[in-house]
Amino acid sequence: MMRVRLGGLALAAALFGGAAQAHSPYLLPNAFDATGRDHVTVEASFTEHFFVPDVVMKSDDFHAIGPDGARVALAPTYLRDLTVFETPTPVDGTWRITSGARVGRTAKAMLVKGEWVFLDPDKPVPAGAMPVDMQSLTTAEVYVSRGKPNATALAPIGKGLEFHALTHPNSIVVGQDARFEVLINGKPLGGQVISIHQAGEDYAEAAKPVEVVSDAAGRFVLKVGQPGVFLAMTRYRLPPADGKPGQSLTYALTFEAVR
Numbered sequence: 001m002m003r004v005r006l007g008g009l010a011l012a013a014a015l016f017g018g019a020a021q022a023h024s025p026y027l028l029p030n031a032f033d034a035t036g037r038d039h040v041t042v043e044a045s046f047t048e049h050f051f052v053p054d055v056v057m058k059s060d061d062f063h064a065i066g067p068d069g070a071r072v073a074l075a076p077t078y079l080r081d082l083t084v085f086e087t088p089t090p091v092d093g094t095w096r097i098t099s100g101a102r103v104g105r106t107a108k109a110m111l112v113k114g115e116w117v118f119l120d121p122d123k124p125v126p127a128g129a130m131p132v133d134m135q136s137l138t139t140a141e142v143y144v145s146r147g148k149p150n151a152t153a154l155a156p157i158g159k160g161l162e163f164h165a166l167t168h169p170n171s172i173v174v175g176q177d178a179r180f181e182v183l184i185n186g187k188p189l190g191g192q193v194i195s196i197h198q199a200g201e202d203y204a205e206a207a208k209p210v211e212v213v214s215d216a217a218g219r220f221v222l223k224v225g226q227p228g229v230f231l232a233m234t235r236y237r238l239p240p241a242d243g244k245p246g247q248s249l250t251y252a253l254t255f256e257a258v259r
Helices: 002-016
Strands: 024-029 039-047 063-065 071-073 083-088 093-098 102-112 115-118 132-146 161-165 178-184 193-198 210-213 219-222 228-238 246-257
Touching (some): 024 132, 024 246, 039 132, 115 246, 132 161, 161 228, 178 228, 193 219, 210 219
Antiparallel strands (some): 024 039, 063 071, 063 093, 093 132, 102 115, 102 132, 161 178, 178 219, 193 228, 228 246
């Protein structure tokens, strides 16, 4: 499966010039353990090098889901390279902090060997191509816990692309399996490639990016070999339907692994 995916992407780059790595979304709190704190401060950005902010992330739906399941709207401050905002953590438990589903640009895409790829807007459409409109939707999330973590905020949203944590994201330990499932509109997504990046991966001492694939039930396992801050990310594309553009969905979860 992986060879087919990479082959399709290589062909797409050759045909359409899309060789550059796409900027990827992330949220990064100043603390994953909010014990004794009444808030955490979070930065949000797009980058090609985790976690170095490069392109400011804007959203109309920054919010948190608290330990009781209640939704709390968050007020962002936009800088040129990143967004910052505070998330209140007034009570013990786990907080799910999210950008919400951000609507991005619409671009032309087409199928190449079973893979949706985007056409270079500066190049003519290849002869015989049948491009469609593809709308970008990105979601970045992170979990922080004050005191003992709880599971209420881990419940699936049931809309769009997301990870459902079966192992609590604030209880990930180096060398131990952390289990998740990837969902699309609340349903398991099998055969989905998930990439795992570590902060500072451009440096020799940091772990290099790895990929895992979800099983038929949408489940996958993360296991990291050293402590640090990581990001797990996946992308999925839905074809146009009912006269609406297709969707290019990206989901990214930041987490910390400890010894």
